[in-house]
Every structure is written in structure tokens, then in C-alpha cells.
Amino acid sequence: MSPRVLDDLALARWRFRTLLLDGASAPDAPSAVRSLLAVQAENLEQTAWALASRTSGLTRTGLAGLLASGELVRLHVLRPTWHLVHRDDVRWLLELTGPRVRHQVGRQLERDLGLPSARVAALGDRVEEVLTVAPDRTRDELADALREAGEEVTGMQLMVLLTHLELGLRVGSGRPRPDGGTGRHTYAPLGQRLPASPSMDRAEALGELARRYAVGHGPVTERDLAYWATLPLGDVRAGLAAAAGGLGSFEHDGRTWWHAPGEEPPARSRTPRVHLVHLLDEWYRGYQDSRRVVDVAGLHPVGREPSIGLLVVDAQVAGVARRTVRGGTLAVEVTPYRPLGAAERRALGREAEALAGWLGRELALTVVDPGA
Numbered sequence: 477m478s479p480r481v482l483d484d485l486a487l488a489r490w491r492f493r494t495l496l497l498d499g500a501s502a503p504d505a506p507s508a509v510r511s512l513l514a515v516q517a518e519n520l521e522q523t524a525w526a527l528a529s530r531t532s533g534l535t536r537t538g539l540a541g542l543l544a545s546g547e548l549v550r551l552h553v554l555r556p557t558w559h560l561v562h563r564d565d566v567r568w569l570l571e572l573t574g575p576r577v578r579h580q581v582g583r584q585l586e587r588d589l590g591l592p593s594a595r596v597a598a599l600g601d602r603v604e605e606v607l608t609v610a611p612d613r614t615r616d617e618l619a620d621a622l623r624e625a626g627e628e629v630t631g632m633q634l635m636v637l638l639t640h641l642e643l644g645l646r647v648g649s650g651r652p653r654p655d656g657g658t659g660r661h662t663y664a665p666l667g668q669r670l671p672a673s674p675s676m677d678r679a680e681a682l683g684e685l686a687r688r689y690a691v692g693h694g695p696v697t698e699r700d701l702a703y704w705a706t707l708p709l710g711d712v713r714a715g716l717a718a719a720a721g722g723l724g725s726f727e728h729d730g731r732t733w734w735h736a737p738g739e740e741p742p743a744r745s746r747t748p749r750v751h752l753v754h755l756l757d758e759w760y761r762g763y764q765d766s767r768r769v770v771d772v773a774g775l776h777p778v779g780r781e782p783s784i785g786l787l788v789v790d791a792q793v794a795g796v797a798r799r800t801v802r803g804g805t806l807a808v809e810v811t812p813y814r815p816l817g818a819a820e821r822r823a824l825g826r827e828a829e830a831l832a833g834w835l836g837r838e839l840a841l842t843v844v845d846p847g848a
Contacts, residue, residue: 482728482741484769485792487695490741492692492791496530497741497751506547506562507536512758513688514569515573520658522754523560528834529751540652542658546669550649550661551642557705565671570645571679572703573705578643579635589633602627604665611664612650618663638663682711682719689696690723693758694735699765739796742755744790750823751788752797752808752831760786775813787812789820795846799831806837811844
């Protein structure tokens with residue numbers, strides 16, 4: 477059954493709520509990750525803030541503890557990209573989406589980095605041997621161990637090789653090396669950190685993927701899911717067909733949109749809601765086909781985007797934000813795409829203060845005149 481008439485602005489507000497950014501926060505970080513199924517995590521410090529914005533009480537060292545315990549795992553999944561995944565979801569998600577991406581990474585190793593498949597297999601075995609004897613090693617320490625064993629590889633070769641091993645369910649994140657924050661990433665044999673669980677058959681896994689993505693990111697289109705999970709449209713359509721009985725859907729802009737059953741778009745807030753998010757946040761990077769609903773006014777550049785944070789006002793991109801830590805101070809420089817009203821500026825100040833407080837820093841906030 478279709479929800480009441482909506483437009484792209486209403487769609488954007490609806491997704492903001494689904495993604496736990498509009499008051500519907502999760503009880504803890506593992507619950508938030510399970511709700512989203514996977515959270516992009518190239519920069520773990522930024523990802524920690526993304527999760528802290530969706531829950532309460534999460535600290536950077538708290539996230540390091542969740543990685544150390546293995547409840548959350550950081551590895552390459554869905555795309556050749558770092559993600560955080562709950563340990564209960566790692567195995568079936570990699571079994572479903574890993575082979576396609578692993579093939580791409582294997583081609584990169586051979587074609588671009590000069591490592592034929594036989595050499596990749598031998599190096600992979602050696603990495604597993606090293607980590608089985610002494611897990612929780614950084615990439616530099618792995619490079620040293622390989623060198624001592626007579627296996628010389630470049631930094632790029634090792635980085636891509638480890639991605640290949642992650643996609644094959646062989647290695648994943650270990651216990652982070654303490655550094656006062658989220659910790660330095662280490663590697664460990666993945667099987668030791670995952671619970672024993674029966675494998676899903678492919679049809680069941682496609683249905684589960686479609687359901688979880690639509691419920692955790694919806695409303696979404698089939699092409700959003702195809703991008704997010706690096707799957708062909710045929711697989712995505714099969715998954716949505718299998719999950720359809722447990723989802724709601726409606727037609728808009730010539731496309732079918734899928735969402736959690738029984739949901740309606742939220743009413744517009746009476747007061748401005750302002751957030752500082754990083755460019756790779758699931759709210760922005762978790763879609764492709766329908767990403768532009770967060771920029772109805774067309775203010776954000778298409779194509780080559782600035783690789784800094786985003787200013788979000790009422791679920792719309794309203795500018796960019798750069799944050800820099802200098803000693804005990806967090807400097808936040810915000811460049812809006814349009815003039816901000818007084819209430820929006822106050823809300824921005826509260827959001828920046830929350831970020832600085834979470835980092836344990838004093839705030840220095842600068843708002844650049846968009847006309848300057």
C-alpha cells in the first residue's frame with residue numbers, strides 16, 4: 477500500500493529517520509550496525525562519530541573495545557571498501573557478495589600489481605600461517621614477517637592481497653592496537669572471530685539482503701541495492717521478490733521504492749535539524765540511483781565532490797564542513813551553500829559543540845559567508 481503523497485524532500489526526511497539520524501537512535505553501537513547491516517569505515521575515527529550520532533554513550537575507545545571483542549568486525553565487504561559488520565552477519569554477507577568483488581580484486585592483483593594467481597595463493601597461505609601463530613598484527617608487521625620468510629611484497633601489493641583474503645573469509649580485523657582513540661587496525665584469522673553458523677543458500681541470502689537493506693536504508697530502489705552490494709540487477713530483483721511479503725513499497729518518479737512495512741514519511745520538524753556528517757556516511761554513500769534526493773536544490777557538486785564533511789540541514793546537503801584537531805581544540809570550518817537562518821546557526825552550534833565534546837576538545841567554530 478502506498479504511503480501518502482510525497483516528494484523528494486519527504487523521501488529524504490524519511491531516510492534520515494530510517495538511518496537513525498532523526499531521533500530514532502539505537503540502544504548501542506552493535507544494534508546500530510545491525511540495523512544498517514554494514515557501515516562504510518575507511519576512516520574509523522569518522523565512522524565512530526557516525527555511530528555515536530546514532531546511539532548514546534559510544535566513545536572512540538568503546539568502539540575499539542567492540543572490535544577487540546570481535547562483536548564488530550572491520551573488513552572489505554559488499555564493495556572493495558572497508559565496512560563495519562556485526563559478527564553474526566559477516567559470514568553470510570561475504571559468502572553472498574564476496575566472490576564477485578574478490579574476482580575484481582584478483583584481476584587487480586594480477587593485471588595491475590604483477591601477482592599471478594599461484595603467487596597470490598602462496599602468499600595468502602603464508603599470511604594465514606603468520607596470523608595463526610601470532611594474530612593481531614598491523615600491516616607493517618605483516619610485511620616484516622613476510623620479508624623474514626623470504627616473501628618480498630610492496631605496500632600496495634600487501635594491501636590489496638589482504639583485501640582479497642578478507643573477501644575470501646580468511647582474515648579480518650584483530651584487536652586494535654591502543655592509541656588513545658579507535659586504535660590502529662590489526663589483522664587476525666577471521667574464522668577464529670566468527671560464531672559457528674549454518675550457511676544460507678543463495679536464494680535465502682538474497683532475500684535477507686534485500687529485506688535488511690530496505691528496512692535499514694529505505695525507501696530504496698533496486699538500483700540502490702545493486703550498487704550497495706555490487707550485485708547484478710537480476711540477483712537484486714530475485715532478492716526483492718523473495719522479501720516482498722515483508723516489505724512495503726510504492727511508486728514514485730517512475731521507480732518502485734522499498735521500505736519497512738507499515739511506515740509513513742515523518743512530518744517536517746518545526747525546528748531545524750542540523751548534522752555534521754562525513755562524506756562516506758551511509759546516509760549519503762549508501763545509495764547511488766537515488767542519492768540526489770538529499771540535494772533537491774542542486775547545490776552540491778556532482779562528480780568530483782570535495783572529500784570533506786557535509787553540513788546537513790533538515791535532511792538536505794546545505795554545505796561542507798572541515799574539521800581539524802589542533803592540540804586541545806577542534807576547529808570546525810563550515811561553508812554553507814546558502815545563508816543560514818538564526819535558528820539554523822544555533823542548531824549548528826549545538827551540533828559542533830556535541831562533536832567537540834565527544835572528542836574531548838574545545839570548539840572553535842567558523843561559518844564562512846557563502847557569498848564571500
